[in-house]
Amino acid sequence: MCIACDTKLNPESLDEFGDRFIRILNHGALAVMISIGHRTGLFIAMRKTGPATSRQIAAEAKLNERYVREWLGAxxxxxxxxxxxxxxxxxxVPAAAEMLGGGNGAESLAYLAQYVAMMGFIEDKVIDCFHRGGGVPYSEFPRFHEVMAVDSKQTVVDPLFEHLLPLVPGLTMALDNGIEVLDVGCGRGKALLKMAAEFPQSRFTGFDLSVEATREAAKEAEALGLVNVKFEVRDLSDFHKTAPIAAFDFITAFDAIHDQARPDHVLAGIRRALKPGGVFLMQDIGASSNVAENKDHAIGTLLYGLSCTHCMTVSLAQGGLGVGAMWGEQLTRDFLKDAGFRRIDRHTLSHDIQNYYYIVKP
Known part of the structure; x- marks a missing residue:
């Protein structure tokens, strides 16, 4: 028996959900339009022009006026x-100018809307996976690393010295003196490049599955004249066997572990690669492993959606576990303990509403 079908709903409840559904549709369309506004520079153009016509705004942004006019309607x-x-x-609107147009030197939050557009872009391929299983590989997400680089800049790179490294007592001094550092799932390597420039006595290595991302990182390192950082394309599915033994003093993984095909193997490899007394700093999605405890999560719907259309599916595409972005703190701790870590301290930081920061030691 279908309980939901046999439950009699009053007209007021149907009207209330109908109104909510209309808002959902409008907000979904608005997110895509915000993504377009961010990518075309329209928000910045509107901050510069102040009150202006569509023709003036289009001229400032160097865009086609007809498209700008329709976008302004949305x-x-x-x-x-x-x-x-x-x-x-x-x-x-003043608040929108501040938050989406980068007011007072602040970073624009409009880039986040690109994730919604990305979900729509990949929808057909994900639906196919609903029917046949498997996943959608990284290669089907042409702009993912570009968007993630912006995300990482705000949550990791910009606050790196002020908020993240101080989570580990004595780490800055050790970096000054010279240690071996590894970043797992480094992407375009923005965090490593910043540390390599700041701490020339230390040596930095970045591993990532993406050829494109590591190539971009290496090019930037060369352009900056950094000789103490290197990037390697690595599939870490067997990292529990291939990780160098006791090779690194400090290992980081920024929003990267849950995407891996085998996060269990990656974490075991990180444990294997740490020197005695070494520290692992892991940034990952802040959530519970119990969906019922995530019902009031500020961006829970967005994160489950992104997991379904990216994080989980790229792992499954490699024949992986597909733990997903919302694997949660309980499962995260289980994986860390199974990998051989015993000291696990979890932190939240005021600048980052979506992630936890784990300081992990054997």
Whole structure:
């Protein structure tokens, strides 16, 4: 028996959900339009122009006016912009100008909307996986590392020295004196490059599955003249066997472990690669392993959606475990303990609403 089908709903409940569903559709469309506004520079253009016509805004952004005019309609109906009574002069709502247009030197949050657009882009391939199983490989996400580099800049790279490294007492002094550092799932290597420039006596290594990302990282290191950092393309599925033994003093993994085909093997490899007294700093999604405890999570819906359309599926595409982004603290601790770690301290940082920071030692 289908309990849901036999439950009689009153008209008010149906009307309430109907109204909510309309808001969902509008907000979904608005997220894609915000992504477009970010990628085309329209928010920055509107901050510069102040109250302006679609023609003036298009000229400032060097874009086609007809498309800008339609985009402005979406921004106005979505409460991101205001227009005059004639419907021809537009200006960003002050809070939107600040948060989406990079006001007062702040980083724009508009880039986050790109994740929604990415989910739509990959929808057909993910639906195919619903039917046949398996996953969608990294190669099907052409802009993922580009978006992640921006995300990482705000959560990891910019606050690296002020908030992240101080989580490990004495680490900055050790980096000054010279130690061996590994970043697992380094992407384009922004965090490593920043540390390599700041701590020339230390040596830095980055591993990532992406040829494109490691190539970009190596090019930037060369352009910056950094000789104490290197990047390698590595599939870490067998890292529990192939990791160098006791080779690194400090290992990091920023929002990377849950994407791995075999996070258990990667964590065991990290344990194997740590020198005695070494420390592992792991940033990963802050959530519970119990979905019922995530119902009030501020961005839980977004994170489950991203997991379904990226994090989980790229792992399954490699024949992996597919733990997903929302694997949660309980499962994370189980994996860390199984890998041989006994001291696990979890931190939250005020600048990052979506991640936990684990300081882990054998």
């Amino acid at each position: 921004m106005t109906c979505g409460g991101i912009a205001n227009c005059d009574e004639s419907g021809s002069v537009f200006t960003l």
